Amino acid sequence: MSSTQGVHAMAGWSEDQVAAITNPQEVQVVTARADGSLRKPTIIWIVGDGDRIFIRSTNGRPAAWFTSAITTGTGQIISDGTVYDVKFVEAGDADLPTVDSAYRTKYRQYPSIVDHLIESGPRSATLEVFPA
Numbered sequence: 549m550s551s552t553q554g555v556h557a558m559a560g561w562s563e564d565q566v567a568a569i570t571n572p573q574e575v576q577v578v579t580a581r582a583d584g585s586l587r588k589p590t591i592i593w594i595v596g597d598g599d600r601i602f603i604r605s606t607n608g609r610p611a612a613w614f615t616s617a618i619t620t621g622t623g624q625i626i627s628d629g630t631v632y633d634v635k636f637v638e639a640g641d642a643d644l645p646t647v648d649s650a651y652r653t654k655y656r657q658y659p660s661i662v663d664h665l666i667e668s669g670p671r672s673a674t675l676e677v678f679p680a
Contacts (some may be wrong), residue, residue: 558635558637558678559678559679560599560600560678560679561599561600561601561678561679562599563598563599565679566596566598566599566600566601567596568627568628568630569594569596569601569625569627569630569632570594570595570596570601570627570654571627571628572594572627572628573593573655574591574592574593575591575592575593575594575625575626575627575628576589576590576591576592576624576625576626576627577589577590577592577603577613577617577623577624577625577626578590578623578624578625578626579613579614579616579617579620579622579623579636580616580620580622580623581616581620582619582620586623586624587612587613587616587623589626590611590613592604592605592606592613593606593651593654593655593665594625594627594677595647595650595651595654596650597646597647597650600676601625601676601677601678602639602643602647602650602674602675602676602677603625603674603675603677604647604651604665604670604671604673604674604675605670605673606661606664606665606670607669607670607673608669608670608672608673609669609672609673611673614673614675617636617675618636618638618675621635621636621637622634622635622636622680623636625677632679633679633680634677634678634679634680635677635678635679635680636675636676636677636678637675637676637678638674638675638676639674639675639676643674643676644671644674647674648665648666648671651665651666652666
């Protein structure tokens with residue numbers, strides 16, 4: 549439990565919300581800059597596990613949206629036309645196998661992309677998404 553550093557104390561999603569947010573193949577992530585303004589949306593893949601939501605940067609930690617997400621910890625997920633204000637928290641190491649499995653299951657029709665997403669670069673850029 550220490551690997552999540554008390555993250556589960558944060559208010560979470562219902563399983564119905566997770567299903568609605570993670571159902572589309574692609575969503576948009578919008579991260580906040582240090583001045584509070586929002587960056588342009590970036591299309592990403594998203595996965596859920598029970599009442600939890602995860603995203604991962606295909607370009608690893610250097611990606612601009614990911615850098616903003618960990619710097620400010622806030623932004624939005626736009627899923628199926630609905631905007632959700634969110635907080636971003638780096639996923640704990642213990643969660644990474646679960647996230648890998650969720651990507652393999654949801655996106656199994658794209659095996660080469662999934663293989664890339666579970667490599668060390670993208671894997672080190674995994675975020676858990678919470679309601680803001």
